[in-house]
Amino acid sequence: MVYGFAVLAYISAIAQRTSFGVAGLEATERFNASAQILATFSVVQLVVYAGAQVPVGLALDKLGPKILITTGAVLMTLGQAFLAISTNVPMGLVGRVMVGMGDAMVFVSVLKLLPLWFSGSRIPILTQLTGTFGQLGQLISIFPFHMMLIGIGWTPAFSMLSALAFATLVTTVAFVRNGPRWTGAQPPAAHQGSRLAAAIKQPGTRLGFWTHFTTAFMANVFMMSWGYPFLVQGQGIDSATASSLMTVFVVVAVLVGPLLGALTSRYPQRRSTFALAIIAWILVMWIIVLLWPGHSPMWLLIVLMIAIAAGGPASVISFDFARTFNPPHLMGTATGVVNTGGFIGAFVTIYVIGFIMDLQYKAGGSTGELYNLPAFRIALSFQFLMAALGVTFMLIERGKARRQQR
Numbered sequence: 001m002v003y004g005f006a007v008l009a010y011i012s013a014i015a016q017r018t019s020f021g022v023a024g025l026e027a028t029e030r031f032n033a034s035a036q037i038l039a040t041f042s043v044v045q046l047v048v049y050a051g052a053q054v055p056v057g058l059a060l061d062k063l064g065p066k067i068l069i070t071t072g073a074v075l076m077t078l079g080q081a082f083l084a085i086s087t088n089v090p091m092g093l094v095g096r097v098m099v100g101m102g103d104a105m106v107f108v109s110v111l112k113l114l115p116l117w118f119s120g121s122r123i124p125i126l127t128q129l130t131g132t133f134g135q136l137g138q139l140i141s142i143f144p145f146h147m148m149l150i151g152i153g154w155t156p157a158f159s160m161l162s163a164l165a166f167a168t169l170v171t172t173v174a175f176v177r178n179g180p181r182w183t184g185a186q187p188p189a190a191h192q193g194s195r196l197a198a199a200i201k202q203p204g205t206r207l208g209f210w211t212h213f214t215t216a217f218m219a220n221v222f223m224m225s226w227g228y229p230f231l232v233q234g235q236g237i238d239s240a241t242a243s244s245l246m247t248v249f250v251v252v253a254v255l256v257g258p259l260l261g262a263l264t265s266r267y268p269q270r271r272s273t274f275a276l277a278i279i280a281w282i283l284v285m286w287i288i289v290l291l292w293p294g295h296s297p298m299w300l301l302i303v304l305m306i307a308i309a310a311g312g313p314a315s316v317i318s319f320d321f322a323r324t325f326n327p328p329h330l331m332g333t334a335t336g337v338v339n340t341g342g343f344i345g346a347f348v349t350i351y352v353i354g355f356i357m358d359l360q361y362k363a364g365g366s367t368g369e370l371y372n373l374p375a376f377r378i379a380l381s382f383q384f385l386m387a388a389l390g391v392t393f394m395l396i397e398r399g400k401a402r403r404q405q406r
């Protein structure tokens, strides 16, 4: 019951996180905003989310999951309520910052609850299931929220999400407990800086960081930024089909998450190999699609998206490294550190891809289409460099972690 209500708070957090993504047109109208300002909303929220991970992890080890999930729900309730009544860009940004901060507190707290209530091989499976259940939140923003937004407008739709966050606040206070195994931060006197240093010193935390970095960054780049323009302007797919193709990410999470959870629980010594295999699959698919003469056939794009989407469940393996290589009093901190990997990788890649696209456009005399397939072929290849960096560090840290275990 404790786990169920904590997961409910995470489903709500994902609904709050993804809600702005389906409200682009309405936000443009309401705030009279340009595309760049709209993009700022998403970037600000993500920067807040990633920037909050380490402080949240430190607070988590000190205060426990219940307080953090509760605080997250309060921030999301207020943030979405503020957004519901916002009429200009600064007000909207304040609302989004609050939502990003609240969201940042939930996932790592749910993971911290697992060893407090479960043991043994159930934990890796439940870690994967947490990520999988969270995807249901995306369905809330794609369907009921979006329908309310179109049907009855901005204020009622965002108020509904605020009410959802409030409902999870109530259920968290009523039902979520840290449990009898929670003993607070041990040792209590440890300084925050030294707890962070102790977590980073563990090769398992660094292996988790690089695993999260390499498995998750390409999925984040595709979902949050370049996937849609690549499909529509690079591959000539109509916008409605491109949007519906994005649901592949939810379906793959639901199917692959439990399978990977079972595999990692059965073969814990092969965890990094499973992650590396999925990374290799994504890279091979990108090589085929980027080298394909002309537009790729639909089946090939779907296989590419399935591979990229499998990076989401693969990234959950990283949290298993944080858990198994750290003592319980450092687990929240280590999980926070690991959870920044895929987001840092994504910011850098999103930015550099945009920079390379602009550079090519300027080199061509700033005429014609900014987004075209030859330009995407070069710009998206930057992902190979980032993946090479990530895999190199995964192998280095895996070697250190294995030596430490001997």
Ligand SMILES: NCCCC[C@H](N)C(=O)NCC(=O)O
Binding pocket: 107, 108, 131, 132, 134, 216, 253, 254, 257, 312, 313, 315, 316, 339, 342
């Ligand atoms: N089954 C998909 C899970 C995706 C996990 C994702 N890469 C992640 O790390 N999420 C953190 C969060 O706060 O949701």
